Amino acid sequence: MEPGEIHALLGENGAGKSTLMNVLYGLLQPDEGEILVDGAPVQIHTSRDAIAAGIGMVHQHFMLVPVFTVAENVILGAEKVRGGLLGWLDRGRARREVLDVSTRYGLRVDPDAIVEDLPVGIQQRVEIIKALTRDVDLLILDEPTAVLTPQETDELLAVMRTLKADGKSIVFITHKLREVKAIADRITVIRRGRTVGTASPDASEDELAALMVGRQVSLVVEKPPAAPRGPILEIGGLVVNDERGHRAVDGVDLTVRAGEVLGIAGVQGNGQTELVEAIMGLRPVVAGSITLDGAPMVGRSPKDVLRAGVGYVPEDRSVDGLVKEFSVAENLVLDLYDQAPFGNGLVLRPEKIAASAKERIAQFDVRTSSHESPVGTLSGGNQQKVIVARELSRPLKLFIASQPTRGVDVGSIEFIHKQIIHERDIGTAVLVVSSELDEVIGLADRIAVMYRGRVIAIVSPDTPREEIGLLMAGITGEGPASDEEVEA
Amino acid sequence: MSTVTVEDLAGVTVPRRFWTRERKTGAVFVALGVLAAGLFGALAPAETARFTLSEDASGAALKINGQFGAILFGIVTIGAGATLLAGVARRWTSTLLGLGILAFVLSFLCWQVAGKFMPLVDTAKGSLELALPLILGALAGVLCERSGVVNVAIEGQFLMGAFGAALVGTMAASVWIGLLSAAVGGLVIAVLLAVLAMRYLVDQVVLGIVLNLLALGLTGFLYERLMQPHADVYNQPPRMPTWRIPGLADIPVVGPVLFNTNPLVYLALILVAVISVGLARTRWGLRTRAVGEHPAAADTVGIRVKGTRYRNVLLGGLIAGAGGAFFTLVSTGSFNKNMTSGAGFIALAALIFGRWTPVGAFFAALFFGFANKLATYLSAIGSPVPSQFLNMLPYLATLIAVAGLVGRVRAPAADGKPFIKG
Numbered sequence: 001m002e003p004g005e006i007h008a009l010l011g012e013n014g015a016g017k018s019t020l021m022n023v024l025y026g027l028l029q030p031d032e033g034e035i036l037v038d039g040a041p042v043q044i045h046t047s048r049d050a051i052a053a054g055i056g057m058v059h060q061h062f063m064l065v066p067v068f069t070v071a072e073n074v075i076l077g078a079e080k081v082r083g084g085l086l087g088w089l090d091r092g093r094a095r096r097e098v099l100d101v102s103t104r105y106g107l108r109v110d111p112d113a114i115v116e117d118l119p120v121g122i123q124q125r126v127e128i129i130k131a132l133t134r135d136v137d138l139l140i141l142d143e144p145t146a147v148l149t150p151q152e153t154d155e156l157l158a159v160m161r162t163l164k165a166d167g168k169s170i171v172f173i174t175h176k177l178r179e180v181k182a183i184a185d186r187i188t189v190i191r192r193g194r195t196v197g198t199a200s201p202d203a204s205e206d207e208l209a210a211l212m213v214g215r216q217v218s219l220v221v222e223k224p225p226a227a228p229r230g231p232i233l234e235i236g237g238l239v240v241n242d243e244r245g246h247r248a249v250d251g252v253d254l255t256v257r258a259g260e261v262l263g264i265a266g267v268q269g270n271g272q273t274e275l276v277e278a279i280m281g282l283r284p285v286v287a288g289s290i291t292l293d294g295a296p297m298v299g300r301s302p303k304d305v306l307r308a309g310v311g312y313v314p315e316d317r318s319v320d321g322l323v324k325e326f327s328v329a330e331n332l333v334l335d336l337y338d339q340a341p342f343g344n345g346l347v348l349r350p351e352k353i354a355a356s357a358k359e360r361i362a363q364f365d366v367r368t369s370s371h372e373s374p375v376g377t378l379s380g381g382n383q384q385k386v387i388v389a390r391e392l393s394r395p396l397k398l399f400i401a402s403q404p405t406r407g408v409d410v411g412s413i414e415f416i417h418k419q420i421i422h423e424r425d426i427g428t429a430v431l432v433v434s435s436e437l438d439e440v441i442g443l444a445d446r447i448a449v450m451y452r453g454r455v456i457a458i459v460s461p462d463t464p465r466e467e468i469g470l471l472m473a474g475i476t477g478e479g480p481a482s483d484e485e486v487e488a
Numbered sequence: 489m490s491t492v493t494v495e496d497l498a499g500v501t502v503p504r505r506f507w508t509r510e511r512k513t514g515a516v517f518v519a520l521g522v523l524a525a526g527l528f529g530a531l532a533p534a535e536t537a538r539f540t541l542s543e544d545a546s547g548a549a550l551k552i553n554g555q556f557g558a559i560l561f562g563i564v565t566i567g568a569g570a571t572l573l574a575g576v577a578r579r580w581t582s583t584l585l586g587l588g589i590l591a592f593v594l595s596f597l598c599w600q601v602a603g604k605f606m607p608l609v610d611t612a613k614g615s616l617e618l619a620l621p622l623i624l625g626a627l628a629g630v631l632c633e634r635s636g637v638v639n640v641a642i643e644g645q646f647l648m649g650a651f652g653a654a655l656v657g658t659m660a661a662s663v664w665i666g667l668l669s670a671a672v673g674g675l676v677i678a679v680l681l682a683v684l685a686m687r688y689l690v691d692q693v694v695l696g697i698v699l700n701l702l703a704l705g706l707t708g709f710l711y712e713r714l715m716q717p718h719a720d721v722y723n724q725p726p727r728m729p730t731w732r733i734p735g736l737a738d739i740p741v742v743g744p745v746l747f748n749t750n751p752l753v754y755l756a757l758i759l760v761a762v763i764s765v766g767l768a769r770t771r772w773g774l775r776t777r778a779v780g781e782h783p784a785a786a787d788t789v790g791i792r793v794k795g796t797r798y799r800n801v802l803l804g805g806l807i808a809g810a811g812g813a814f815f816t817l818v819s820t821g822s823f824n825k826n827m828t829s830g831a832g833f834i835a836l837a838a839l840i841f842g843r844w845t846p847v848g849a850f851f852a853a854l855f856f857g858f859a860n861k862l863a864t865y866l867s868a869i870g871s872p873v874p875s876q877f878l879n880m881l882p883y884l885a886t887l888i889a890v891a892g893l894v895g896r897v898r899a900p901a902a903d904g905k906p907f908i909k910g
Contacts, residue, residue: 025788048790063785065778066901076778077789079771087771130789 004164008184009173010212011191020190021140021173025050025057051078056131057140062123064130066116070109071095074130101129105162120244121152128159139163140171145179157183175267177208177473209469221442223421228260228445232429233279233398238288240271240278248274250453251288256398261420261430263444263461267472268435271453273315276402276433280312281305293397306335311391311423313384315402315433321387324376328368329357331375332390356393364389365415381412388419399423402433417443437465437472510572510581517569517588524595525562532558535603541741542609554602561595589855600871611861612745616753619857620818621646621828623756624811625835626842626849627763628674628804633844634767635800636780637685638904640696641677642808643832644703648673649812651707654823655715657725657816666725667752667813674809675802677703682801686794689906700832708825715823728752728817750818752810759807764846776800780900783907793907811835837886844899856882 009020025047044050050057064073071094080090080097098111107125115123124144131139141160145153160170160183174180180187180201187199189211197211233256240249249271256262264272277283279290281302290297292308306312314320322331330337333353338345341352357371366385368378375386384404391399401420405413420443424430434440440447441461448455449471457471532554540549568588572581597606625642632639652673657666677699684690715723728750736747746753767773775796778786783793815831816823834856841855842848863878 046790047788051790057788059788063782063788065782065785067781068778072774073785076774076786077791079774081771089769089771089774091769 004167004169005185006160006164006170006172006183008180008187009171010177010180010187010189010208011175019193021057021142021171024055024140051134051136054135054137055140056134056136056138058124058127058131058142058144060142062127064115064123064126066114068115069111070113070115070118070126070129071098071111073115073126074098074111074133076130078134097133098129101132105132105159105166107159121148121155124148124152124156125159132163136168138169138171140173142173143175144172145174145176153179175212175269177212180208206466206470206473206475209473210466212469221417221421223443224425226260226424226445228257229427230258231255232258232293233431234289234291235275235279236289238275238278238290239286240274240283241286242274247286248453249278252450252453252455254448254455256429256431258397258429259424259427260445261424261432261443263440263447264431264433264450265437265440265447265468265472266435266450270450272433272435272450273402274453275450276312276315276400276431279305279400279431280310306394309395309397311394311396311399311428313387313391313401313404315406317380317383317387322375322383325374327372328361328366328375328378328386329353329371331386332357332360332393335390335394360389360393364419379409381408384408384416385412388416392419392423396423396428398429398431400431400433403435404432405434405436405439437468441465441468508575510578511575513585514569514572514574517592518566518573519569520588520592521562521565521567521569523562524565524592525559528595528599529555529559529562532599533602537598537601537603538605539597539601539608540605542607549605550608552598554598557598558595558602561591561598564591565595593858600866600869600873604869606865609741609744611858611865612741613749614861614864615854615858616745616749617818617857618860619853620752620756621811621814621831622835622838622853622856623760623850624752624814625808625832626838626853627756627759627846628808628811629836629839630763630767630844630846630849631776631800631804631807632681633839633903634780634900635776635797636783636900636902636905636907637682637797637801638692638696639681639801639804639808640693640836641681641699641703641832642835643828643830644696644700645674645677645805645808646812646815646828646832646835647700647703647707647826648677649809650815650827651710651812651823652809653813654723654725654816655710658722661726663726663728663817666817667728667810670813670817671806671809674807674812675805678802678805678808681805682798685801686797686906689908692904704826707823711823711825719822723822725816725821727821728813752814752818755810760846760850767846777900779907780902783902783905787907797907808832808835834882837882840899841882841886852885855885 024044042049042053044053044055065076068076071091074097075089075094079087080093081087082090095111098109101107102109102125105128107129109118109122109125109129113122115126118126128139144156148156157179160172163170172180172184184201187201187203187208188195189197189199189208191212199208199211233254235252235254238249238252238254239247242248252271252275254262264275266272274283278285279297281297281300281304285298288298292305292310295308297305297308300308318324323334326334330353333342333356337343337348341349342356343349354371360366361368361371364385366378366389367382375383378386388401388404399420404416404420408416417439420430420432424445432440432443434443444461447459447461447463447468449457449459449468451472451474456474456476459468459471534553534555536551537554537557538549538551540547542548565588568584568591572584572588625646628645629639629642649670650673653666653670656669657663660666680699680702681692681695684695685692711723730749731751731754733747737743739747746757767777775786775791778791779793779796786796787793812828815827820827835853838852838856839849841852842850859878859881863875866873866878867875
C-alpha cells in the first residue's frame with residue numbers, strides 16, 4: 001500500500017478477503033506470515049494495536065452501539081475526558097470533533113442523532129467518521145457498498161476520493177467490478193485464500209472477471225446426456241425483497257423440467273439466496289407466481305413445500321441445514337420426525353430412527369463413529385452428506401441444492417455431485433445454485449446467470465467460461481447468441 | 489448542518505401505529521381511574537381522612553373528605569390516562585405516568601383512611617427503610633446488567649452481606665467493620681458470578697439461582713452450627729447509629745425522614761446520584777453501556793470487554809452486600825436463617841420496573857417499600873383489604889412493566905450474553 005492510494009481487494013464471497021482484513025485489524029490472529037507497516041514488521045494482537053498502527057476499519061456489519069448517539073459512538077474507546085480519574089466526558093468537544101470531520105470530508109451527520117434511528121447509509125458515515133477521528137493512515141472498507149443503494153454508493157465513492165486527496169490510503173473490499181474500475185488505483189484479486197493476480201484499473205472487466213472466477217480445469221462430472229421431460233417448477237415474474245426491504249429478486253422467470261439440472265450461476269448476492277428461499281416458502285413473495293407440477297406454491301409454509309415433494313440443501317448448513325447438537329440419526333429425520341415409521345406426532349420411535357439412520361449412513365458413505373454422534377462433530381463434507389441423505393430419502397419432484405459443496409473436501413464433492421446427477425436421472429427436476437462457476441458448468445444441463453436480481457441469460461454449459469464470467473459481471477454486450485434460451 | 493440529517497430521516501420514518509405504548513398505558517390508566525373514582529368512591533365513607541404530620545392523631549394534619557378525595561384522585565388518574573391516550577404530550581409521558589400512579593394510590597388511601605388517620609412521617613420513614621435494601625440491591629443489578637451480566641444472585645449477596653455483617657460486626661464489636669464485611673460477603677458471590685459466567689460461560693440466570701441456594705445453604709449451616717449456640721459471641725452486632733444532619737433535619741416531614749436517619753440511607757442516596765451521573769457522563773459509564781449493548785463494537789475500538797464487566801460485577805457485589813447489612817445492622821440486630829426472604833428478587837423487580845436506570849430503580853424501590861409499609865398499616869387499622877394483596881404489588885407491577893405497559897422497557901441488548909472473541 002502507498003499513501004493516498006485506493007487499493008481494491010476483489011474476490012468472490014468466501015475467497016478470504018474479510019479474513020485477511022480481520023487479521024490486519026487484530027480481530028483474528030495469523031497462523032504464519034508477517035505484517036509490515038512503513039517497512040517495519042508489527043504484531044497486531046488486538047484492535048488497539050491496529051489503531052495504534054494507524055489502521056482503521058469499517059466492518060461489513062457495523063460496529064456501532066445502536067442506542068448511543070453519533071457522538072458517543074465516535075468517541076467510544078478514545079474518549080476525551082476532564083477531571084483526571086473521574087473521567088468526565090467532554091461532550092462538547094466530541095460534538096465539535098464529529099462536526100469537524102463531517103464538514104471536512106463531506107460526511108453530513110447530526111452528532112446528537114441516535115444511531116439506530118439513522119438509515120444504513122448514514123450509519124456507514126458514522127463508522128467512517130469514527131475511523132477518521134482516530135487519525136488513521138489506512139482505512140479498510142469491508143464490502144461497504146453491499147448495504148447501499150446506488151445513490152448512496154456514488155456518495156461513498158465521492159467521499160473516498162476526498163479521503164484519497166487528503167493522503168489517506170484505502171483498502172476497498174468488494175466483488176463488484178463496476179465500483180472497482182470506477183475508483184481503484186490498483187487491484188488485487190483473491191481466490192480461495194490466495195492472491196491470484198494484480199491488475200490496474202485499465203484492465204477490462206472481462207479480464208477481472210476471469211481472474212476472480214478462475215481459469216482452473218473444471219471438476220469433471222461424468223454424466224449421460226439429460227432426458228428432460230415436462231416442466232416441474234415454473235416461476236413467473238417473481239419479485240422478492242431482502243431483509244432490508246430492497247428488491248433482491250426482480251422479475252425472474254424460470255422453468256426447471258423433470259430430468260434436467262438447471263444451474264444458477266452468478267456472483268453471490270445477486271438474488272440467488274432470496275430466489276431459493278422464496279421457492280421454499282422461507283421468504284415472502286412480493287409478486288409473481290411459483291408452481292410445482294402445476295400446483296401454486298406461493299404463500300405455502302416450508303413444511304408444505306417439503307411435503308409437496310421438494311428436497312432442499314440450504315446454502316449455510318450450520319445455520320439452516322442441521323441442528324449441530326443433535327445426533328446424526330436425529331438430523332436424518334428432521335423432516336419426517338412426525339410421520340410413520342419414525343413417529344406419530346406424539347412419540348418418536350427411536351429404534352426405527354436408528355435403523356433407518358444406519359442404512360443411510362452406509363448408503364451415503366457418511367464417516368461418523370456412530371449414528372448417535374452429534375452431527376457437529378463431523379467434518380464439513382460428512383455434515384453435507386447427512387443433509388443430502390436426508391433430503392434424497394423422500395420421493396422428490398424437485399431437488400434444490402444451494403452451494404452444495406461449499407467447504408466440502410474433494411472426495412465428498414465428487415460423491416455429492418454423483419448423487420445429484422443420479423437424482424436427475426431418476427426423473428427429478430434439479431436446481432443447483434453455486435457461486436463456483438466450475439461446479440455449475442460441471443453439473444448443469446442449462447445455466448441461468450443471475451445479475452442484480454434478474455436472470456440475464458440462459459446458456460448451455462458448453463459456453464466458454466470467460467463468456468459466462470462476463471455475464472456474471474452483468475455484461476451482455478456480445479450479441480444475441482448468449483441471450484437465447486438453449487432449448488433441447 | 490444537523491437539519492439535513494433530520495430531513496433525511498423524515499423520509500424513512502415508519503408511519504406510527506395508533507396503539508402506541510403510551511396510548512395503551514393511557515387506556516389502562518383510564519380504566520384504573522374509573523375503578524378508583526367508582527369503586528373506592530362508592531365504598532369510602534364520607535368522613536374526614538387525616539394525614540398527620542406527627543405520630544399521633546392530634547396535631548397538624550392534612551385533611552380531606554374520604555369520599556370526595558377518592559373520587560377526586562380517581563378523576564385525576566382518568567385525566568392522566570386520557571392525556572396519554574390522546575397522545576398530545578409525548579414529552580410528558582414519564583410525568584403523566586407518575587401522576588397517574590400517585591393519584592390512584594391517593595384515591596385508594598382516601599378510601600382507607602376516611603374516618604381514621606395516617607401518620608405521614610412514620611409512613612415515609614418506614615417506606616424508605618423497607619426500600620433501603622431494595623435500592624442498594626437494584627443499584628447492584630444496574631451495574632451488572634448495564635455491562636451485560638444478568639445478576640439474579642442479589643438475594644444471595646444480601647444473605648452473605650447480612651451474615652458477614654452479623655458475624656464480623658459482633659466479633660470486632662464495630663458496626664463499621666460489620667458493614668465492610670457485609671460488602672465483602674456480597675463480593676464473594678459476585679466473584680463466583682463473574683468467573684463462572686465469563687470464564688466458564690455458565691448460563692447466567694441458572695447460575696444466579698444456584699448462587700442464591702449456595703448462599704442460603706452456607707449461611708443457614710453456619711447459623712445453626714455457630715451462631716445459634718453462641719449467639720452472644722457471634723450474633724449480637726452493634727446497631728447502626730442515627731446521624732442527624734443539623735439544620736436539614738428540622739425541615740417538617742422531609743427532615744426527620746431524610747436527614748435524621750442511619751448512614752446506610754445516606755450511602756444509598758449518594759450512590760443513586762453517583763451511579764446515575766457516572767453512567768451518563770463519564771468514560772466509565774460510556775464504556776459500561778457500550779459493553780452491555782454491543783460488546784463486539786466495544787472490542788473493535790479497543791475496550792476490554794471482560795475487564796469492564798468484571799469491574800462492574802464486583803462493584804455491584806460490594807453494593808448489594810452493603811444492602812445486606814441493613815437486615816442485621818439496621819433492621820433486626822441479629823442474623824437469622826433466610827432472613828432476607830426474597831428481598832433480592834424484589835430488588836431485581838425494582839431494577840426492571842425502573843428500566844435499568846439508577847433513578848428509575850430508586851423510585852421503583854421506594855414504591856415497593858411503600859406498598860410494604862402500607863400493608864402493615866392496613867392490617868393495623870383493620871382494613872378489609874388483605875395485606876397479601878399489597879405484598880403482591882411489586883411482582884404485579886413488574887409483570888405489567890415487563891409487558892411494556894409502562895413505557896418502553898428494554899434491557900441492555902447484550903444482557904446475559906457472554907462475549908466470545910473471534
